[in-house]
Amino acid sequence: MTAAEPAPPPGTVDSFRLLTARLRRAVPTEPRCALADAPPVPLPDPMLPPDPGAAAAALLNIIWGALDLPPQERGMAGDTLLLLLPRLSVKDLGMIAERISAMDAPPPLLVSRLVRDPRAEVGGVVLERSAHLDATDLLAACESADPERLLLLARRRRVPQDIGDHLVRAGDLLSLLALLRNPGAEISFQSFLRLSQLAGEHPGLQAPLALRTDLPLAVALDLLWRLPPDLRRVIIARFLSDSVTLSRILSIALASGERSLVEAARPAEIDAALAPLFFGRREEAAGRLARLAGIMDMTAERILADAEGEAVVVLLKALGLGRSCFDDALDRLRAAGGLIREDRPAEELKVVFDALSFTKARVLLTYWDWFTSQSGPYAPPAEPGLVEHATVA
16 A cells, blocks of 8 residues: 555454554565665555554454454454453443443454453443353353352343352342342252242342242242241242142142042041140140141141241141131130231131132142152252162062
């Protein structure tokens, strides 16, 4: 190019080639004149950005705007940007992070390098907004367990399951709240169980967890123990229904656990099982009620320890107690003291009793008993290679 030729417009392939020559400090010169011994006349410097920030902006324009740029030249533009990163100001790095996060096909190595930057205006922007981060990059960006980075991770449009599990293990409450409110977050069953336990310690997690559309049934029925009355009603109404199919599934489930669906107990039998409660012998009453309901003693003890009262209502419904007999039993349980909290309105518990059917109550008891025995969905996950297989006789 001679002195009279205009500089190529920015954002073109020719501009990119001149820019890389400048960055490499390559100064092209004209050949020596064959007819004279005069020194060669150097070509004028091309019209290139005078500082690293402007050079980075020019490279981004090339990557963004040159749709017909060959892959190798596009790759070199990204590699040149990597060369410039240590020389850029935080403001320039933030500009690059903003534009790279909005690209459909950004240079992968550049994205991976930027997301590891600890500054919120650089790595934080890429972490929250870029759709082109793989699980390795996401986990590497959060190795420090910095709460701010965990929160950005939980707010991403899509959170893969392994990243969701990482956030649950980290245990940062603000991040967990953002994760539960994020419809694009995937959470494993074991992480849901962990969240159910945390909800008992941190009430702020209860409503977002109870209202998750992908909340598994087994987790919901375990979570019910830790919820206030209004959210307990939500769980019962949402997850329990009456149908012939449900009754059949329940029968199969009980038979698989070597149990059968118990018949309704006689009111006199229920009264006799409850009687020890009024004399302070809760363990004896739990054992009698467990035998009547076909559940474990520990499950019955857990039911009697529920001060909100719903668990006892479920047990009495599952035993087949009628409405009039239930009213009498509830009055005696409340009068005994120490079983149901005194300020819990009796009418609320009667509404729960009316909303439950025998089948719904048996489903609840079955899941609670599975939880006690750590079987079914609550069984600890088997280690690889340790799954037992039934032997064929």
